Amino acid sequence: EVQLVESGGGLVKPGGSLRLSCAASGFTFSSYSMTWLRQAPGKGPEWVSTISSSSRSIYYADSVKGRFTISRDYSKNSLHLQMNSLGAEDTAVYYCARDEGRFPFLHWGQGTLVTVSS
C-alpha cells in the first residue's frame, strides 16, 4: 500500500523558513517523480513543485520560484521542500503526492499545515 506522510509544518513568521518532509513507502520511490501541492484555506489545491525520479528535472510554480527548493533522499525514501522568504500567501496545507505522469494524482499524503503569521 502506498503511504505518504508529511511532516515539518508549523507556525512561522513572515520572512522565515521551514523545511517540509514526506516519508514514502509501499512503492519503489526511485521510479516515480514526486510532487508538492498546497491548498490555502477555502481554496482549491495548487501545484507547487515536481522533481523527477532521477532528480535531473525540477519544476516550480511561478509563485514559489526562487524561494522554494524541492529535493529527495533516495536512501531514506523521502521528499523535501525547503521554503524560504515565506509570506502570508504561503499559508496552506502542503501535500506530497506521487506523480503519475499524464494521469491525475491518485496518492496523496495527509498534509501538513504551514501558517505564516506574525
Next chain:
Amino acid sequence: VLTQSPGTLSLSPGERATLSCRVSQTVTSSYLAWYQQKPGQAPRLLIYGASNRATGIPDRFSGGGSGTDFTLTISRLEPEDFAVYYCQQYVRSPWTFGQGTKVEIK
C-alpha cells in the same frame, strides 16, 4: 482557468447532484479529473479522463462532457457524499484545479 459552478449545492440525501466545470481553453477529454474532499482529508480521485471512475468509486458517480464543459453527476446522494468537489486539468503544465463546489445537506 477552471471555473466550477455552483459554488454550493444544497440537496437532500437521495437527490441527484450535477456539478459543472468550465475550462478556459479546450481540454482533451482524456485530461480532466474530478476529486472529492472531506474536511481534514486529502482530495480523493473520483474520475479521470473525464468519464472513467477510479478504482473503488461507486457507480453513482459519473463524469461527462468535452471540450470546455464538463460535468460530474452523483445519481443519488448518500450521506457520505456531502463534501467539496474539485475538477482538475492535466493536459497543460502546470496542472490546475477549480475552486470547488460544496455539496451540503439541505
